[in-house]
Amino acid sequence: IKIQYPGIRESIDADIGALERVASSFASVARRNIDLSETFNELRSILHLEADYEREAQNLVRYRDAIAHDDRFVVPPPHLEVSGPRVLTMDWAPGQSLHAWIRSGPDGADREAFARALLDLYCLEFFEWGFVQTDPNHGNYLVTDDRKIVLLDLGAALEYDATFRARYVELLKVIGTLDDDQIIRAGV
Numbered sequence: 001i002k003i004q005y006p007g008i009r010e011s012i013d014a015d016i017g018a019l020e021r022v023a024s025s026f027a028s029v030a031r032r033n034i035d036l037s038e039t040f041n042e043l044r045s046i047l048h049l050e051a052d053y054e055r056e057a058q059n060l061v062r063y064r065d066a067i068a069h070d071d072r073f074v075v076p077p078p079h080l081e082v083s084g085p086r087v088l089t090m091d092w093a094p095g096q097s098l099h100a101w102i103r104s105g106p107d108g109a110d111r112e113a114f115a116r117a118l119l120d121l122y123c124l125e126f127f128e129w130g131f132v133q134t135d136p137n138h139g140n141y142l143v144t145d146d147r148k149i150v151l152l153d154l155g156a157a158l159e160y161d162a163t164f165r166a167r168y169v170e171l172l173k174v175i176g177t178l179d180d181d182q183i184i185r186a187g188v
Contacts, residue, residue, distance in 0.1 A: 046135075
């Protein structure tokens, strides 16, 4: 059960605004004219997504359906009937934190399989589904005893349309040419 602290959602804009003012002050002191407004707008947007537990529950359902064919991953099902805007309830998932798993000293083959699985997952998310978990920190994963990866937090999952993804693929191809002019043109 994930329960949101009172006032979290309401404080996001004020907190980001304060952080933005501090960053602007530092930039001013350093005599740098840096426009960070888009960065802070993105951060504000992501934090609002993270605070929307109803959306996260729907993301869990969608992600579970998308990844159902791949037994390397587990996405605990949410319980929508006992979830809401500030409470998310889902099945308990056994496993150890990614940090604990790494500290346990898994052999090279297990580490490689884990890394390959995450890379495969990202490729599925971006190139096939257009639906990406954009908060891949260690706390969002568990590793089960049979080496399955449990995906826990899908609050910040974002959609990328087919046009954006196609342009991204073209940019990746151009990067392979190492031609600065072509890379800049493709990246605009």
